[in-house]
Amino acid sequence: MPVDWLSSAEILERYRITNTHGGILSHQGGSIDAFRFTHDVLAYNNSRGLAIYDKTEIIKVKYGERGIRAWTSYGNIINAKKIIYCNGYESVNIIKDKFVKLLSTYAIVGERFDGDQSEIQELLVWNTANPYIYLRTTDDNRILIGGGDEPFLDTARRDSLLNQKRIFLEKKLLKLLPAEDPRRTFRTDFAWAGTFGETKDGLPYIGKHPNFPGAYFVLGFGGNGITFSITGMEMVSYMLQGKKHPLEPYYKFRR
Structure with a gap:
């Protein structure tokens, strides 16, 4: 209280x-207005070069360590070195593990x-x-x-x-x-x-999943999503640089 x-x-x-x-x-x-906060963060980063495509569904992804290819519902194809999922509870539609x-x-x-x-x-x-x-x-x-x-x-x-x-x-x-x-x-x-x-231990899932090469997940479950998003940003930044983060063992899948 x-x-x-x-x-x-x-x-x-x-x-x-x-x-x-x-x-x-x-x-x-x-307390925070999460809706307004999210839009303010997106607007701030958009002004610094972040491209945002809302209402665009990714319907298929081909994974690989050398890169990923994603298809949108509009028929566009996206080629990238890595893909980062920050899709919260919708991740259960992708990952079949019973992790949340x-x-x-x-x-x-x-x-x-x-x-x-x-x-x-x-x-x-x-x-x-x-x-x-x-x-x-x-x-x-x-x-x-x-x-x-x-x-x-x-x-x-x-x-x-x-x-x-x-x-x-x-x-x-x-x-x-x-x-x-x-x-x-x-x-x-x-x-x-x-x-x-x-989750079973109240902790998020952040990092790689063995079934999705070339992908990273930042899933801050348990009511602490904003807090865990800061940690996730730091951890994924480490991983993209090939560095180890000390929290990886605690937030990894199948822990």
Whole structure:
């Protein structure tokens, strides 16, 4: 629970969690608009020469240590020395190893709150229940809460549970708020679902795979993708130069 407001004692009293399991209070933490961040990173690198081709599907790749050849859905052919996959959960469509467990995850965000919300403006909550929940405020004075993961079967099954999970998350939020809190009139503005993945040890998969010569993978599963992407950038840079990186044994496939 990274926080930067009130004292620990005040938080425990305000949210009435003194009789529940213990937790960790920290003054270090942060949140980010991942969608905007991604577009800003792409725009920055595009201005420095990176060519970006969105909405272009790679339908076939021929792998080899001397180079790869890739075919797009538009009929274009790409020849390159190496290919780097940063395709997250879609990698399970390429790699047939059972290396990641896919989950369906859910989130809701409530309508704007007209009253003062400054006492929780910097609060980030992530509990360890199963299924877990997380909670934070937004820049436009809303509350966002998510979690309630389920094993992923298919997108239709995932989306069919959306209303059920909305009710589940609304109830969880009300339990966290004091009885007299005006935010207990919470009404959901938006609800959505997505696919999430976790590995057996919580670590990413970064590097080569024996079935794909000429390819590298940067797959930061487990909710730490942004952090692991920095490590992946460094590791792949080493590998392209023929250097060994000290983290290779820990992040390799079939470890």
